[in-house]
Amino acid sequence: MCTRQLSCLGLILGIMLQAPSLALPAEKEEAAEEVSLPSTLVTEGATPATEAEGTFTLTRSQMERTYGFGFSSLQYAPVPSFGVKLAIPFAVRDPRDSEPTVGGIGDVSLMVKYTPLLLPAQQFALGGGVKLTFPTGSERRELGGMLAVAPFLAAGKGLGPFSLQADVFYSWQLNRGPTIRAEEEGEESIRPEREQVVTANLTGTYSPLERLGLILELNSVTMIRGEDPLRERVQLYLTPGVSVEPAKGWNLRGGIQVPVTSAKQFDYNVMVILTKGF
Incomplete structure (x- = not known):
């Protein structure tokens, strides 16, 4: 399934590279000094930026509700x-059983992004980088605890009022979880396998107005290695949303992520994101 996901992303990138610009006045093409792509919900943008972003999420599954913010x-x-x-x-977990509600900081991550291919006239960008995740969250409270590295590729193509953006990440867990003790005497303790996860996302955006964007994302997650019951099963999610710019430099967007496969980590995930560019 990992190979299939990478092949699909390669096809998407090929289409982006070959897709001609929509017919724009020559003066607009000449005036284009930068690649300007709309904000997304889950997909990683290909173009670096200077901005601050705050997010609120509400995720519901059969086991718990999780509130995320920060x-x-x-x-x-x-x-x-x-x-x-x-x-x-930051996250707050509210289990549906008798377990207490817990909260705290999750795993902090640092990403370095380099975009060597920026074509303003064609509104195309292709880049990549690496994301490091640090185990700052409590593993005991299921708020994190993973040390991981994830190289990635990202691309974006503007097509007049439309745009396409895509990314693919391959994450390797570097640390191991705590050893699971044997339930019966004589049995060996279990050392959890380090996780390897492939994620791939595709976003289409339509902007009928200058400050309004309609978003539709297709998100996929596949665990290649690990102890999760969803190992080697492809999870697919659709994420429709809307984006508005209430003022210059500000962007507010929201969406709901819903599974389209039986393999899923949650029933739905509501997200609201506020971004301030500088």
């Missing part, structure tokens, strides 16, 4: 082709 993104781009991104998540 700085989903503190980004700094000293030049258009390079940027760094810091994410500081």
